Amino acid sequence: MLRTALRPRFLGLLALVIAVGIAFGFLGRWQLGVAESTAHREAVEQARAQAPAELTTVLEPHAPFRDDLSSRPVTATGRYAATGQLLVPGRLLDGVPGLWVLTPFVVDASGATLPVVRGFVTDPADAGSPPAGTLTIAGGLAPGESPVSEPVPEGQIGSVDLSLLVNSWPGDLYNAFVFLEAEDPATGPGLTRVPTPLADTSIQWRNAAYAVQWWVFALFAFWVWFRMVREEARRAAAGQAPEPDGTASGAIAVTQPAAGTPVGAGDNGARDD
Incomplete structure (x- = not known):
């Protein structure tokens, strides 16, 4: 072959x-x-096509997070809790390593707490305190993250693990968190915003x-x-491949008489007139 x-x-x-x-x-x-x-x-x-919805119209405290809520723009009115702010280490923004600033936000309409990623810092000392007073925040929803086993310093949390936050923050908790995009009234220059991840970028x-x-x-x-x-x-x-008798397959063998051999009568010999 x-x-x-x-x-x-x-x-x-x-x-x-x-x-x-x-x-x-x-x-x-x-x-x-x-x-x-x-x-x-x-x-x-x-x-970008989705209009912002009021949080309580799309999600209730402790309710399961639906797939269609990923990256959903929402608004909520309430106030940041004075205590409970945490830092989430090991994050990147435009290739720069740093930390997320995760702050509890108590929603007026439900009294439940919504975790809010207020921004990104490269130095924990830059996190600062959340603004006081009643605010209307706008941002994109995201589901809770998987647990992280690595130990972290005091005041930090390895990921936005809602199973840990529900035991750390008082009251009911939304089964989601928000990437902050805007506050009303505006609180002036603050932390670097973290863009809301896209809902689905699979092929x-x-x-x-x-x-x-x-x-x-x-x-x-x-x-x-x-x-x-x-x-x-x-x-x-x-x-x-040759045949056993040495002849080609399908050929008819013809035997010629030897030279000088007489041909008998009836064997196509000459006829006497």
Whole structure:
């Protein structure tokens, strides 16, 4: 089979198949990139298109966090608690390491506490105290984060773990937290805001399926070439195999009489008139 594959005709076909396979591979990768960028763009557009809703109309204290609430813009009126502020270490903002400032916000309409990421600092001493008085805050919702096992210093929490906050802050707790975007009345220059993460930036499966199809086509081209080589090798092997009597398969053996051998009457010899 290797000898058949090395024939000029099949080597030329192999070169063509390789070129087609490379082209299909690049097309698949391009389609996958389209899937990723499309998902990101749609997530941004979806987040921006939603009008802010009053928190109590979309979520109740201790209620499960629904998937459709991720990145949902909300507003809430209340006041920051005087105590209980925590720092969340190990965070990045534009590639800069630092900490989130996590502050309890008591919502007037429900009396429950909403964790609010007021901003980002690189030095714990810059966190400061939350503004006093009644405020209306606006920001994007997010579900609680997974627990972190690493120990952290006093006044810090490894992640926005709501199961820890419910035991640390008094009263009812919302099963979500907010990335602060604005306060009314404005409190002047303060902490660096942390943008609300997008709800969903996973790939679009339709475009991803197109990418897989291109890769399957590339593999199919190699498979067709392999089948052609194998069938040609089988035909060549079948044509070279001799029959047991030394004659070609299907041939009819004809015996000629030896020279000078008389032919008997009735055996197509000359007739006496």
